[in-house]
Amino acid sequence: xxxxxxxxxxxTTIIESKKFExxxxxxxEPIEYAxxxxxxxxxxxxxxxxxxxxxxxxxxxxxxxxxxELLHNFTLVHDDIMDxxxxxxxxxxxxxxxxxxxxxxxxxxxxxxAYEQLMNCSEEKIPFLVKTITSVLIKVCEGQAYDMSFExxxxxxxxxxITMISLKTSILLAGSLKMGxxxxxxxxxxxxILSEVGLYLGIAFQxxxxxxxxxxxxxxxxxVSGTDIADNKKTVLYLSAxxxxxxxDRQRLIDLYTEKNIxxxxxxxxxxxxxxxxxVRKDVEFLIKQYSEKAIESVEKIDVEGxxxxxxxxxxxxxxxxxx
Amino acid sequence: xxxxxxxxxxxTTIIESKKFExxxxxxxEPIEYAxxxxxxxxxxxxxxxxxxxxxxxxxxxxxxxxxxELLHNFTLVHDDIMDxxxxxxxxxxxxxxxxxxxxxxxxxxxxxxAYEQLMNCSEEKIPFLVKTITSVLIKVCEGQAYDMSFExxxxxxxxxxITMISLKTSILLAGSLKMGxxxxxxxxxxxxILSEVGLYLGIAFQxxxxxxxxxxxxxxxxxVSGTDIADNKKTVLYLSAxxxxxxxDRQRLIDLYTEKNIxxxxxxxxxxxxxxxxxVRKDVEFLIKQYSEKAIESVEKIDVEGxxxxxxxxxxxxxxxxxx
Numbered sequence: 338x339x340x341x342x343x344x345x346x347x348x349t350t351i352i353e354s355k356k357f358e359x360x361x362x363x364x365x366e367p368i369e370y371a372x373x374x375x376x377x378x379x380x381x382x383x384x385x386x387x388x389x390x391x392x393x394x395x396x397x398x399x400x401x402x403x404x405x406e407l408l409h410n411f412t413l414v415h416d417d418i419m420d421x422x423x424x425x426x427x428x429x430x431x432x433x434x435x436x437x438x439x440x441x442x443x444x445x446x447x448x449x450x451a452y453e454q455l456m457n458c459s460e461e462k463i464p465f466l467v468k469t470i471t472s473v474l475i476k477v478c479e480g481q482a483y484d485m486s487f488e489x490x491x492x493x494x495x496x497x498x499i500t501m502i503s504l505k506t507s508i509l510l511a512g513s514l515k516m517g518x519x520x521x522x523x524x525x526x527x528x529x530i531l532s533e534v535g536l537y538l539g540i541a542f543q544x545x546x547x548x549x550x551x552x553x554x555x556x557x558x559x560x561v562s563g564t565d566i567a568d569n570k571k572t573v574l575y576l577s578a579x580x581x582x583x584x585x586d587r588q589r590l591i592d593l594y595t596e597k598n599i600x601x602x603x604x605x606x607x608x609x610x611x612x613x614x615x616x617v618r619k620d621v622e623f624l625i626k627q628y629s630e631k632a633i634e635s636v637e638k639i640d641v642e643g644x645x646x647x648x649x650x651x652x653x654x655x656x657x658x659x660x661x
Numbered sequence: 662x663x664x665x666x667x668x669x670x671x672x673t674t675i676i677e678s679k680k681f682e683x684x685x686x687x688x689x690e691p692i693e694y695a696x697x698x699x700x701x702x703x704x705x706x707x708x709x710x711x712x713x714x715x716x717x718x719x720x721x722x723x724x725x726x727x728x729x730e731l732l733h734n735f736t737l738v739h740d741d742i743m744d745x746x747x748x749x750x751x752x753x754x755x756x757x758x759x760x761x762x763x764x765x766x767x768x769x770x771x772x773x774x775a776y777e778q779l780m781n782c783s784e785e786k787i788p789f790l791v792k793t794i795t796s797v798l799i800k801v802c803e804g805q806a807y808d809m810s811f812e813x814x815x816x817x818x819x820x821x822x823i824t825m826i827s828l829k830t831s832i833l834l835a836g837s838l839k840m841g842x843x844x845x846x847x848x849x850x851x852x853x854i855l856s857e858v859g860l861y862l863g864i865a866f867q868x869x870x871x872x873x874x875x876x877x878x879x880x881x882x883x884x885v886s887g888t889d890i891a892d893n894k895k896t897v898l899y900l901s902a903x904x905x906x907x908x909x910d911r912q913r914l915i916d917l918y919t920e921k922n923i924x925x926x927x928x929x930x931x932x933x934x935x936x937x938x939x940x941v942r943k944d945v946e947f948l949i950k951q952y953s954e955k956a957i958e959s960v961e962k963i964d965v966e967g968x969x970x971x972x973x974x975x976x977x978x979x980x981x982x983x984x985x
Contacts, residue, residue, distance in 0.1 A: 364806035415769060419762040438743040438809060441765060445739060446802045448772065452795040456788065463788040464780065471776040478770045482688035485762060 338393060341648045341655075344385045348378050351399055352406055357450075367435045367443035368450075371410050374426045379542075379656065380405040380513040386652060387517025387531050390645045400457045401466060401516035407451040408470060409509060412477055414444035419485065420568060448474070458520060465519055473512035480505025487571045491591065495576045499540060506546075507539025530639050534649070537632035541625045541657055547572040548621055549659075551609060563605035569594045573624070575608075577617040586611055629657050662717060665972045665979075668709045672702050675723055676730055681774075691759045691767035692774075695734050698750045703866075703980065704729040704837040710976065711841025711855050714969045724781045725790060725840035731775040732794060733833060736801055738768035743809065744892060772798070782844060789843055797836035804829025811895045815915065819900045823864060830870075831863025854963050861956035862977055865949045869981055871896040872945055875933060887929035893918045897948070899932075901941040910935055953981050 339347070357369040381402035388398035416422075417430035418440050424430065432440035455466045483501040487493045514531040523531075550565045551574055565572050575594070579587055590611055593604055612618065632653050636646050663671070681693040705726035712722035740746075741754035742764050748754065756764035779790045807825040811817045838855040847855075874889045875898060889896050899918070903911055914935055917928055936942065956977050960970050 361803060361806045361810060363810050364803060415765055418765060441739055441742060442802055442805055445772070446799055448769070449795050449798045452791060456792050456795070460788050463791065464784050467776060467787065467791050468780050471773050471780070474773045475770055478766055479685060479688060481766055482685045486685060486687050
């Protein structure tokens, strides 16, 4: 069995050593740029972690590991266009650097490259892997569609928000764990439990991200703080505040999220003030605790020796203490 | 064996009967719209034609047939954003009707749906089919990247143009024929010859498209005539005219393609005038004849009874006499 650090090193080595630049450069340079901006690379790590629960031979896990990182970057490249995000991991987003057209097209190829990776696996596993990654992608896009539709809706519930982030974030974490289990020939039952782990972990992870977007430093987080507020994203913080606020504050929050002629920095400060007044951060931290406990309970149900589960449990704890 | 008309009807029935609308509507309504705008549906027809050369059981061919039509529509939805095309098949393009964001996201899902279709095929064929469609998609995107890069280049040769359209157009026709051959258990050799047919046919088809874009009626063609000229697309007509024109006309043509403050209708008329002065249409028609003859010569090399090839030969003749 590998240690968490060894697996993390494996991921870094594999992704960093991949070369994406070839002709035409106008297409592949943005791909090289997107893929080598660092990032946490949690998804390929989850592939290796899941595979390593059942086998010490991680050779085949490399392909779905690279595939999920490609898929993740594909969604980032396209989402950043849709969300008009200027920064990602502290650097200009692909569309900011290369323009919308190249970002669309490069994103499309990154997606295809994910399938290319899976083609390196043993033939009998390919159908199941392809089925998994395809269903993941469709659900991630459904999540993004819900997310965009929330921007113009005023009646989003916390439950709907959780469903949206399960689609947009959890499904890919679940798919990563599942694909690791597939290449390691795990049982169907273990695969399903691992998908469940990914589901809960993803929700906790995204709720954590909402907190970080609001309160972390640019230096650590790599994105501008408060962008969710600037973009009128109805995050769990906003929805919890709406639930708890007095009629007057509630109306003010809605106004702040709809007014167009407002100084962005002032808006961020005032919204954060309201979040703090109603202590919504504490509520969200409670939710995170609940979902991460569910994730760990699920890990414990996996039918494999206890020590084989420890890496995944440690990662869950680590992820939920992160500051970026 | 089926007749060409029977196969065409099969394609129409299958594509028209597919329902794409489900939740979230913001994602699936644009897909429904894109997939049910008619179009020539040549690619699924090529899948059936190729399969029907080797078998009368076309049940399995249905999945790659739908997959290639999905893939084609995916490229149209994204290309229309990049090219700012207002009309497609006589109606507003997806991005015009639903906005850029929904067009990007719906396109992504259409692409994933192509893989979903292939998952219905028998398991042992899935790896080869997935490999084929993935490599097709990457090449199509490379072709689109070259196409976009030509817009700002002044030294594009006719040979480079042919290479670009082989990637952008031929590869998907070749892939359609190949996937039909795969599901029909054709020999590797026959598959390769069919890919060759697609390659030549695609070039002839795209050159024909360049002529139609310049001289056909909106009613027949479904797109605004002269858009290639308006968009400064360096089509084969433009490149041939540059090759043949006097120094003065050559410079004028280059100026017309670079000047920004020019009335579009006047520009189209003047460029068409120059195309006519140098009779470039005749040259292109000669090229089309050459490539379609090559396509037919390749069909003749396929190792199957002569009558089984007739449908494909008839389609090639028909496609190159079209007015839309």
